[in-house]
Amino acid sequence: MFGVEPICRVLTSYGLKIATSTYYAAKNRTPSTRSVRDDELKTQISRVHADNFSVYGSEKSGASCTAKAYQWPAARSPG
Known part of the structure; x- marks a missing residue:
């Protein structure tokens, strides 16, 4: 344009x-380390939302993500 x-x-x-x-x-x-990690988390969050039939709002999705966070790869520290 x-x-x-x-x-x-x-x-x-x-x-x-x-x-x-x-x-x-x-x-x-x-891309920065933060933006790479954010992209990874977006994928995980989208999956949690889809696993719950896409009906969870932000509050329940957040709680569900927090509960499942131990299963996700840990954030990598720079260096």
Whole structure:
């Protein structure tokens, strides 16, 4: 739809100086440990929700996830 350069130009015209290289640097950066772990947990949470016929709300899903957390792979510490 819109390219990065025109968007950065418009933002700059409103006083928000953003270089196009900032966008490309962020896009090409490897995912952080946190975002990788979040993706793993999203998969687990989706599975718990589906296992309960997709009727659990956030409160019951959270409780169910907490109860089953011991079965999930532990978070890896960086380093």
